[in-house]
Amino acid sequence: MAYAFNLFGIVAGTTVALQLRFFVLAPWAIAVYPAMVSARGVIGGLLSGRLSTGLHVGTVQPRFFGNTKSFHSLLNAIVVLTLETSVLMSVVAALFGSFLWGATFVDFVNILGVILATMTLALVIISPLTIAVSCLSFRHGLDPDVILYPVESTVSDLFITLSYFLVLNLFFSTGSAGQYVIVLLGLVLLFAVAYILPKNIREPEFVETIKESILTMVLVAFIVNVTGSALGKISEVVGGRREIYTAYPALIDTIGDVGAVIGSTATTKLALGTLKSSFSAIKNHATEIFGAWAASLTMFATYSVLSLSIQQIFSLPTFLSFTALLFTTNLIAASSIILVAYTVAVLTFKKGLDPDNFVIPIESSLADGITTISLLTALSVIS
Numbered sequence: 001m002a003y004a005f006n007l008f009g010i011v012a013g014t015t016v017a018l019q020l021r022f023f024v025l026a027p028w029a030i031a032v033y034p035a036m037v038s039a040r041g042v043i044g045g046l047l048s049g050r051l052s053t054g055l056h057v058g059t060v061q062p063r064f065f066g067n068t069k070s071f072h073s074l075l076n077a078i079v080v081l082t083l084e085t086s087v088l089m090s091v092v093a094a095l096f097g098s099f100l101w102g103a104t105f106v107d108f109v110n111i112l113g114v115i116l117a118t119m120t121l122a123l124v125i126i127s128p129l130t131i132a133v134s135c136l137s138f139r140h141g142l143d144p145d146v147i148l149y150p151v152e153s154t155v156s157d158l159f160i161t162l163s164y165f166l167v168l169n170l171f172f173s174t175g176s177a178g179q180y181v182i183v184l185l186g187l188v189l190l191f192a193v194a195y196i197l198p199k200n201i202r203e204p205e206f207v208e209t210i211k212e213s214i215l216t217m218v219l220v221a222f223i224v225n226v227t228g229s230a231l232g233k234i235s236e237v238v239g240g241r242r243e244i245y246t247a248y249p250a251l252i253d254t255i256g257d258v259g260a261v262i263g264s265t266a267t268t269k270l271a272l273g274t275l276k277s278s279f280s281a282i283k284n285h286a287t288e289i290f291g292a293w294a295a296s297l298t299m300f301a302t303y304s305v306l307s308l309s310i311q312q313i314f315s316l317p318t319f320l321s322f323t324a325l326l327f328t329t330n331l332i333a334a335s336s337i338i339l340v341a342y343t344v345a346v347l348t349f350k351k352g353l354d355p356d357n358f359v360i361p362i363e364s365s366l367a368d369g370i371t372t373i374s375l376l377t378a379l380s381v382i383s
Helices: 003-018 021-025 027-057 069-100 105-139 144-173 175-200 204-238 242-272 279-310 316-350 359-382
Strands: none
Touching (some): 003 144, 003 279, 021 144, 027 144, 027 204, 027 242, 027 359, 069 105, 069 175, 069 204, 105 144, 105 175, 144 175, 144 242, 242 279, 242 316, 242 359, 279 316
16 A cells, blocks of 8 residues: 555656756756655655654654654754755765766756755655654554655655756756745755754754764765666666656655665564564564565556556557566565665664664665666666
């Protein structure tokens, strides 16, 4: 049921397929896109993981207003992390770009402006939706560990894609007026952080979240730019095959969801003491693992039908060929991300850290890169 929301990823992919012209206008545009999707997924994953565990153990209440101190501390940390991640992504993208396509300081300023504006729009839209889903699922007796991140990640991918191409339209098509809007959106995020930091700098939970997350964000900033480079390579290989671009956001979404379900259910079991913090205990997590994996294969077949139909090239031979490509991608990517999610949950718990600050952020960023590289590998194998 949770994976069904990934069908909206096809809408995001269709948007990408229709806006390929922007990837030609600037060499950084295609590299930054998966970085934006991954980074927003990391921040949403941190929020989802903390909310779902908090709801289970009682440190967060299923409501918007009059909530706990932990809830408000988490939201403030999310705003600050959004700014940190945006700056880190821009710096690393410029560094990668200086080696790959000769990026200049002007390119860095452009990348920073576009990323800040896009992440601000995404923060304002996606975070309230994430909180709403967590509250509603918990109130109706559903497990937020299973429901929350798959729903959030799909909504996140859709809105980050729409926001990114809206900002690119402002950047490339509307002259100085568009530039002013982009600058204004970036300043909104800067002023919000300037307001939050002095009020929370002595709050232990806020500081702990920032400290534990910053190393993850630095790692993520490098990982997501590798993902962007891999997507650029896929673009060279597939050329104008729009069905691949149409399915792409849904693919990375679903593999990220597999890891999130495995990781989030494991962190809750670890917190409640129903799962031992050992690698051998993975056999006691088999139901969640195979259930999550089987559901992802079902969704990959659905994406094949929808992508081919939207691009008006559906036939039995194209369906069999494209489904074989997607299933090969799934087998490589899903098996890898399951091991990553479980390993990170166990290791961080053993070290006395909060696994929710690490599991979904790390697995979701790795999921995008792993899925992209798996797709590139599958393209080579199937070809």
